[in-house]
Amino acid sequence: MKRLVSILFGGLVAVVAVVGYQWYGYVANTDTPFDEVGIDLNNMMPGPVHDYGCRRLKETFGAKTLPPYGCADGTGRGWK
Template sequence: MKTLVRLLLTIALAVVVVTGFRWYRYVTNTDSPYDEVGITFNNVMPGSINRWGCAKLKTTFSNSLPPYGCAAGDGRQWK
């Protein structure tokens, strides 16, 4: 039983680390703000983390349309 709990905790930690790294790589990229996986990860992040990610993307891609989750009411303005 102890081994099973340790295995499950290790898997959960690995998922969190991989997901977090993938999200961070998306918000600090310089290629495109329209990566589908990155948009999904950023959109499901808690409020303050999502706002930070959107601010990083806005700094890099301020002349582009914002991706889903970073757009204001009309979809053409950054939050």
Template sequence: MKRFLTILVVAVFAAAAMLGYRYLSWVKNWDGADTPFDEVGIDLHQYMPGFVQDWGCAQLFAEFGDKTLPPHGCRGKGGWPA
């Protein structure tokens, strides 16, 4: 039983780290995208807590600014108009 719990904890931690890295790479635009309209990033953004969403929108606005419309969930947040 202890071995199963260890494997479960490692698997949950690995999944959280992988999803967190993917979200952070979208927010910080490590891929060098021209627009913030990445489907995976936007989907992950929906599941983040409110303070993380606010931070993510501010980071996206700093990167893309007035060059584009805000991605879903960032309208009225992070500097984008409502």
């Protein structure tokens, strides 16, 4: 039983690490804010993490482009 719990915990840590790495790669990129996987990952993150991702994207792409889905204000044309 102890071995099973260790394996499951290790698998959970691996999944969290991979998802976190992909999410951070998206919010720290300088190419485009419109990566579909990155947008979905950012929208699945809890509130403060999602807000941090949107702030990072706004700092990088603010005046250059429209915000990606999930980071737009109510009009869809401005950043949150």
